[in-house]
Amino acid sequence: MAGNESEQKGASGDNNDERSPWSFIIRGMWRSPLGLMGVTLTTVSITLMVVGLAFDILGLIENPYANIFTYMILPGGMITGLALIPIAGFLRRRQWHQFGIPREHLHINLSDHKHRKFLIVFIVLTVINVSVLGLIGYEGYHFTDSPYFCGVVCHQVMAPEYTVYQRSPHAKVACVECHIGPGAQWFVRAKISGLRQVAAVLTDSYSKPIPAPVEHLRPARDTCETCHWPEKFHGKKVKVMKHFTNDDQATPKVTEIALHIGGRNPETRVFEGIHWHVSNDVQVEYLATDAKRTNIAKVRVKRPDGSHDEFVKNGEKAGAGEAGEWRTMDCIDCHNRPTHVYDMPEDVVDFGILSKTINGAIPGLREDSLKAITGKYATRDEAKAKIGAALLDLQTNRNAGELEKYRQDITKAGLYLVDGYLANVWPETLVEWGTYQGHLGHRSPDYGGYSLADTTFGCFRCHDEEHVNSGGKTIPQDCSLCHDEPQM
Numbered sequence: 002m003a004g005n006e007s008e009q010k011g012a013s014g015d016n017n018d019e020r021s022p023w024s025f026i027i028r029g030m031w032r033s034p035l036g037l038m039g040v041t042l043t044t045v046s047i048t049l050m051v052v053g054l055a056f057d058i059l060g061l062i063e064n065p066y067a068n069i070f071t072y073m074i075l076p077g078g079m080i081t082g083l084a085l086i087p088i089a090g091f092l093r094r095r096q097w098h099q100f101g102i103p104r105e106h107l108h109i110n111l112s113d114h115k116h117r118k119f120l121i122v123f124i125v126l127t128v129i130n131v132s133v134l135g136l137i138g139y140e141g142y143h144f145t146d147s148p149y150f151c152g153v154v155c156h157q158v159m160a161p162e163y164t165v166y167q168r169s170p171h172a173k174v175a176c177v178e179c180h181i182g183p184g185a186q187w188f189v190r191a192k193i194s195g196l197r198q199v200a201a202v203l204t205d206s207y208s209k210p211i212p213a214p215v216e217h218l219r220p221a222r223d224t225c226e227t228c229h230w231p232e233k234f235h236g237k238k239v240k241v242m243k244h245f246t247n248d249d250q251a252t253p254k255v256t257e258i259a260l261h262i263g264g265r266n267p268e269t270r271v272f273e274g275i276h277w278h279v280s281n282d283v284q285v286e287y288l289a290t291d292a293k294r295t296n297i298a299k300v301r302v303k304r305p306d307g308s309h310d311e312f313v314k315n316g317e318k319a320g321a322g323e324a325g326e327w328r329t330m331d332c333i334d335c336h337n338r339p340t341h342v343y344d345m346p347e348d349v350v351d352f353g354i355l356s357k358t359i360n361g362a363i364p365g366l367r368e369d370s371l372k373a374i375t376g377k378y379a380t381r382d383e384a385k386a387k388i389g390a391a392l393l394d395l396q397t398n399r400n401a402g403e404l405e406k407y408r409q410d411i412t413k414a415g416l417y418l419v420d421g422y423l424a425n426v427w428p429e430t431l432v433e434w435g436t437y438q439g440h441l442g443h444r445s446p447d448y449g450g451y452s453l454a455d456t457t458f459g460c461f462r463c464h465d466e467e468h469v470n471s472g473g474k475t476i477p478q479d480c481s482l483c484h485d486e487p488q489m
Contacts, residue, residue: 027119033093039085046079047130050137057140065154072141076134083130146177158202158211161432162341164424171340179340180214182224209431213337215294221279221332225339229332231276234264239487245351247368250361253351258484272305275483278330280305285330287463294334297462300476301327312468312476335459338439346375346434349421358417360410364403369395374418380429384422389415 053071056062110116144150152163166172171179181191194217201207218224238260243253263274272280279285282305290296300312328334350370353359359366373392378384392415397404404411426433443459457465460483468476 027090033089035085035092036089039082039089042078042082042085043130044082046075046082047133050075050079050133054137054140065149068144068150069154072137072144076137076141079130079134146175146181148176151176158207158430161343161427161430162211165341165343168424169340169342174340178227179224180218182219182227187219210427210436211430213293213437215333215337216292218333220329225332225336231279231332232265232281234262234276235267235274236262236264237487238262243351243355244347245354245361245367247365250354250363250367253355257487259487260484261482275335278335279332286327287330288327294328295457295462297468300463300468310470312463312470314465314468335440338437338441341437342439343425343432343437344421346371346421349374349418349425353414353417353421359414360407363396363407363410365399366396366411366414369399370414370418373415374422375434378422378428381423381427384426384428385419388419388422392418 050071053067053075057068057071109120111120148163148166152159152166166176177191181187198207240258240260242256242258244256245253261274263272263276265272265280272282277283284301284303286301287294287297288299290298298314302310302312304310332339350359350367353370354361354367359370361367369392372395373388376384376388376391378387389412393404393408393411396407396411438458440459440462443461443464461478463476464478464482466475466478
């Protein structure tokens with residue numbers, strides 16, 4: 002009987018001289034460098050994660066790199082630590098034969114109060130770990146999908162896009178709603194692409210300037226049309242444009258046009274106007290010769306009556322830019338800069354005169370302002386330091402006798418030009434005036450003389466009277482198709 006009692010005590014782990022396999026593993030892990038590292042790494046990581054989460058929720062810290070540490074680095078440390086603990090236990094068992102310890106099978110005996118206590122502690126710690134990881138993962142998911150993460154963390158790379166995004170009509174729309182959209186498939190694709198982009202940033206091998214990702218964007222019907230519905234657009238929109246000239250800085254040239262926004266006419270039920278191109282009843286496809294989709298070789302049209310037509314531009318052949326793939330026209334083909342809209346230098350200067358920030362009464366100030374703001378500056382800091390001085394020098398050379406009279410206004414104009422430059426130009430990443438052109442309308446590609454004059458933008462990519470079908474008919478360039486004079 003005594004022998005049996007001794008064996009039972011040894012089996013239950015109550016006898017210190019005859020510990021169970023579990024006791025040897027658990028106690029031994031604290032003496033194992035790997036096990037101790039796992040416990041320490043897990044404890045430190047989970048503690049810092051909770052502290053970082055609290056700081057972020059309470060708004061006590063706004064450094065994006067602190068959030069990267071909280072939501073991306075520390076969870077990795079915690080998972081690594083949790084993985085090291087069982088690995089340390091496994092390696093500990095492999096060492097038992099060196100100490101003459103039988104390698105018994107591990108088992109859980111719920112009738113043993115120590116086993117029950119261990120199991121309860123294990124379940125509680127597991128629930129805590131899973132809960133913390135789940136909460137951190139949820140907050141980390143929203144952090145990595147936030148405009149703040151996109152624009153601030155990769156500040157040097159995305160500063161141009163983030164700056165213009167903040168002043169755009171979509172400033173309250175998160176980047177991912179347009180660049181990714183709903184659904185797991187596009188989310189996974191975007192994150193995989195993001196890993197490649199992170200590697201490019203770390204190795205300083207990313208493109209300068211950042212190319213517009215037109216070929217990688219999700220179809221607009223999955224993104225834009227969740228808010229904007231072409232079927233419900235109709236009527237006209239009056240657009241007023243005001244511009245000054247170097248010869249007349251006092252009276253702006255005013256152009257008013259009524260744009261045929263189009264959509265389904267509520268009276269005739271016919272789809273008409275500009276948005277005819279993306280009607281559900283019409284399919285417009287085109288074949289581009291370049292990745293930027295500025296040179297269109299062929300256009301195919303399927304009309305509501307079922308008829309088809311194909312227009313081919315003389316002398317154009319589809320090249321490798323779009324890999325010979327036909328694209329169905331959607332919102333992005335015209336609204337290619339719906340959010341990241343850059344100003345042209347003449348727009349900046351004309352708005353300054355219109356808002357009285359630039360004094361139009363000062364002779365030659367518009368022309369000198371354009372020269373100063375479009376000067377070649379190696380860095381933004383250099384532009385910030387030199388634009389005001391350049392404007393003052395130009396005005397001095399033009400009319401030194403009137404300089405003191407207008408010095409204060411010229412200084413004010415110089416500060417305004419600096420702000421306009423910094424809001425649109427980043428020489429370090431090769432973002433210059435006119436780098437990113439929009440396809441809305443048909444503004445001349447050499448508008449102001451600061452962009453590429455050998456590239457066609459906007460409507461005239463197709464509406465150029467040069468795309469001809471088999472019957473000799475061209476895609477018209479008739480102004481009245483899209484706009485006319487407002488009716489008073």
